[in-house]
Structure formats: C-alpha cells, structure tokens
Amino acid sequence: MANSKEAKARIKINKLLEEAEWQFFDNEKGPANIQLEPNVKITKKDIDAFGEDFESTKGGFIDFLLLDEKGFPFVVLEAKKEEKDPLDGKEQARRYAQSQNARFVLLSNGNLHYFWDLERGNPEIITEFPTQESLMHRLEFTPDNNRLADDKVESDYIATTQNPNFKDDPRYQDETTKAQYLYDEGLRVLRPYQLKAIQALQRSAETGNDRFLFEMATGTGKTLVSGAVIKLFLRTGNAKRILFLVDRLELEDQAYKNFVRYLKNDYTSVVYKQNRDDWKKADIVISTVQSLASQAKYKKLFSPTDFDLIISDEAHRSISGNSRAVFEYFVGYKLGLT
Structure with missing residues (x-):
C-alpha cells in the first residue's frame, strides 16, 4: 500500500539507481541519464504518478531507458511491482531493448534483480545495479x-607471450641446449x-x-x-x-x-x-x-x-x-x- 512505512518497489529501485549514480534529473554531477522514452525527460510528477509500488502503471511495471555518456539509450530497466516476478515479460523487455539498440536489460521488482547482456546468455541475478561507467567498459566486451x-x-602458449621470437634462437633449435635455454630464459611451457x-x-x-x-x-x-x-x-x-x-x-x-x-x-x-x-x-x-x-x-x-x-x-x-x-x-x- 502507498501509505505503508515499508519502502515499496519504486522507492527501492530509485535507491539502487541512485547508488549506482544514475539520475532522473540534471544536477551538479551532470545531466539526467534516465528517460521514460527517447528524448523525453522525466519530471518528479511523472515519477510520483507511478505509485510507490507501480500500482498506478498499466500492468504493474514501467520501462526506463538508461543512457550512455553520449545520451543514447543502452540499458532498458523494467521495474515491476513487488509481487511480480522480475523475469515475467523479459522477452518484451528484450524486444524493447533491441528496438532502441540497447544491449543491456535490468529486471527488478525492488527485491530481486537481474542483469541481462543480450549478447551473452541469460539474465543473471545481481545484488546492486551496475554503473554507467562499468557498462561502458562492458560495451567493449564482445563474448563469443x-x-x-x-x-x-x-x-608454447605462454612462452610466445614472454618472447614471441624464442623459437628463432639457435639454443632453442638445438635439442641438446633447448631445455637449458628455456630454463635460463624463464620461458614457461x-x-x-x-x-x-x-x-x-x-x-x-x-x-x-x-x-x-x-x-x-x-x-x-x-x-x-x-x-x-x-x-x-x-x-x-x-x-x-x-x-x-x-x-x-x-x-x-x-x-x-x-x-x-x-x-x-x-x-x-x-x-x-x-x-x-x-x-x-x-x-x-x-x-x-x-x-x-x-x-x-x-x-x-x-x-x-x-x-x-x-x-x-x-x-x-x-x-x-x-x-x-x-x-x-x-x-x-x-x-x-x-
């Protein structure tokens, strides 16, 4: 209930966003990096209108767009009522993320949270939200x-990193000195x-x-x-x-x-x-x-x-x-x- 003293989903999710340095509004740290839809800034009135447990939203959830350092969407956060499983409707979140060219999805009901890198496997449980900086780093990560x-x-997998040309050395090419050469040079096989x-x-x-x-x-x-x-x-x-x-x-x-x-x-x-x-x-x-x-x-x-x-x-x-x-x-x- 909205009047309950216990923090509900929206309050908890807002706190997680704040702790990860995501912000709804411009401030001294920089411009807002959370939107409801592309190029539309959120107002406090918008946020309050969702209800403390997203009870005033259609379907009991809302999708936020988290922006990269250039202001483009790269994370979809699907925030849900506490009673809902964060994984419900994850395919809808995936489709929305793909429509926005966003690689990452966060799914949360305030108590249970998942991080989903759409280029790598399935949603994984997390206990904190990732920061913008961390996700910008991950954009360079292309798992395959x-x-x-x-x-x-x-x-010679390690030895070739230690010395890419070690096989050209005559001491390596000579079977009688090969082992001693590897030992003397500290090359690991x-x-x-x-x-x-x-x-x-x-x-x-x-x-x-x-x-x-x-x-x-x-x-x-x-x-x-x-x-x-x-x-x-x-x-x-x-x-x-x-x-x-x-x-x-x-x-x-x-x-x-x-x-x-x-x-x-x-x-x-x-x-x-x-x-x-x-x-x-x-x-x-x-x-x-x-x-x-x-x-x-x-x-x-x-x-x-x-x-x-x-x-x-x-x-x-x-x-x-x-x-x-x-x-x-x-x-x-x-x-x-x-």
Missing part, C-alpha cells in the same frame, strides 16, 4: 564462445595435463557453459594454467578485465609476480590495494578475497559488471559465507581453482 573454443592453445585442462574448458565453453572448475594438486602449476586461461579470454575478446581472487597475502604477491612474468608483454597486472585509483587501466586485478569481503567493501568498490572473468584460487576455501558472496557478486565467466 566459438572464438574462445577455436583459439589454438599449445605448449605448458605440460600435457595442463593443456588438457585448458582444452576441456574450451570444449565446455563451446557448449554454452560459463562456470568452470579445475581440480589440481599442489605443485601442478595452477598459476601457470590460470595465466594461460587469462590470455585465452583476453586474446579472444571474451574478457576485457579479469579479477583474480586469492585467500592469503603471500598468494596475492605470488600471483602478481607470476602474471607479470608470464604476460607483461601483452597485458597489465596490478594488485588492487596498491592501485586503488587506477586499477581500471589494468587487464588483470589481483586481490585477497578477505579484503573485499570485509564490511562488504566489494559492493562499494566495484560494480557487478566491472570484470568479465572472475577466478577464485583455492576455491574450496571460499565456497560459503562472505567469500562466496564476493565471487557471486560479479556478472561474468567464473573459474574456480582447487
């Missing part, structure tokens, strides 16, 4: 599972079982899966395999930015040093706590899960769409509680290592 599956991953793991992920992705798990014993090169997976996703355009979560400080430093060693010629790695102001410039962001889970900092620091691939090292330690919440907060491909 076939491209991911077709990329040829061979034993994937072993057959590591290749099998990566190729299994490729086959799984080809069938439409976007969640993967590697079970690997200690000492079998999980970080090297992770480096190859990271290169695979970045190289094929299936990720623009990757979050690598660890559960101990020493693993954070170790992962950073290894990714720099493996991938620095093509991709930039940073430890989040050391690059709080410019982490968005990096391809790979490394953090302990505890530092993000503390006081739910991850919700304040990141938008759900800031990363396209989330990798959780020692995933068996972070399958519940706050650690799991961090992992599941983000929308994107997920890889667990255990």
Whole structure:
C-alpha cells in the first residue's frame, strides 16, 4: 500500500539507481541519464504518478531507458511491482531493448534483480545495479564462445607471450641446449595435463557453459594454467578485465609476480590495494578475497559488471559465507581453482 512505512518497489529501485549514480534529473554531477522514452525527460510528477509500488502503471511495471555518456539509450530497466516476478515479460523487455539498440536489460521488482547482456546468455541475478561507467567498459566486451573454443592453445602458449621470437634462437633449435635455454630464459611451457585442462574448458565453453572448475594438486602449476586461461579470454575478446581472487597475502604477491612474468608483454597486472585509483587501466586485478569481503567493501568498490572473468584460487576455501558472496557478486565467466 502507498501509505505503508515499508519502502515499496519504486522507492527501492530509485535507491539502487541512485547508488549506482544514475539520475532522473540534471544536477551538479551532470545531466539526467534516465528517460521514460527517447528524448523525453522525466519530471518528479511523472515519477510520483507511478505509485510507490507501480500500482498506478498499466500492468504493474514501467520501462526506463538508461543512457550512455553520449545520451543514447543502452540499458532498458523494467521495474515491476513487488509481487511480480522480475523475469515475467523479459522477452518484451528484450524486444524493447533491441528496438532502441540497447544491449543491456535490468529486471527488478525492488527485491530481486537481474542483469541481462543480450549478447551473452541469460539474465543473471545481481545484488546492486551496475554503473554507467562499468557498462561502458562492458560495451567493449564482445563474448563469443566459438572464438574462445577455436583459439589454438599449445605448449608454447605462454612462452610466445614472454618472447614471441624464442623459437628463432639457435639454443632453442638445438635439442641438446633447448631445455637449458628455456630454463635460463624463464620461458614457461605448458605440460600435457595442463593443456588438457585448458582444452576441456574450451570444449565446455563451446557448449554454452560459463562456470568452470579445475581440480589440481599442489605443485601442478595452477598459476601457470590460470595465466594461460587469462590470455585465452583476453586474446579472444571474451574478457576485457579479469579479477583474480586469492585467500592469503603471500598468494596475492605470488600471483602478481607470476602474471607479470608470464604476460607483461601483452597485458597489465596490478594488485588492487596498491592501485586503488587506477586499477581500471589494468587487464588483470589481483586481490585477497578477505579484503573485499570485509564490511562488504566489494559492493562499494566495484560494480557487478566491472570484470568479465572472475577466478577464485583455492576455491574450496571460499565456497560459503562472505567469500562466496564476493565471487557471486560479479556478472561474468567464473573459474574456480582447487
């Protein structure tokens, strides 16, 4: 009821929009970036007329257009009464988004929210709305599972990033000095079982899966395999930015040093706590899960769409509680290592 002290759907959705820095009206932060229809600004009278639970709207829902930084629609938000399932009528939202050349859809009843990238799979549950900046980043993300599956991953996948011309060196070409040359130069070669793991992920992705798990014993090169997976996703355009979560400080430093060693010629790695102001410039962001889970900092620091691939090292330690919440907060491909 409109007079209830408990916030209803419209109030909750307005708060989510505000927290993600979407705004109905022009202010000191910039122009309004929410519209009811193309090129028509919303007034406070319009918003109030919907009712606190959208009870005054036809069908109990309303579609908003969220605009990109140039003022063009690129998100359709279908806001519904609390009693309605956000997924009801999702195809209608899809058609409307496509008619506006909008790639993204948000579906919400104030309590349950979904994010839908129309170029990638089905709606995914989120707990916060993504920001405009985060979605602008995601526009550069063009996932293609076939491209991911077709990329040829061979034993020299990492070594060719470390030194694209290493095979031209006479020491490599000479079988008697080849192994010593690779060792001296720090060039990493994937072993057959590591290749099998990566190729299994490729086959799984080809069938439409976007969640993967590697079970690997200690000492079998999980970080090297992770480096190859990271290169695979970045190289094929299936990720623009990757979050690598660890559960101990020493693993954070170790992962950073290894990714720099493996991938620095093509991709930039940073430890989040050391690059709080410019982490968005990096391809790979490394953090302990505890530092993000503390006081739910991850919700304040990141938008759900800031990363396209989330990798959780020692995933068996972070399958519940706050650690799991961090992992599941983000929308994107997920890889667990255990």
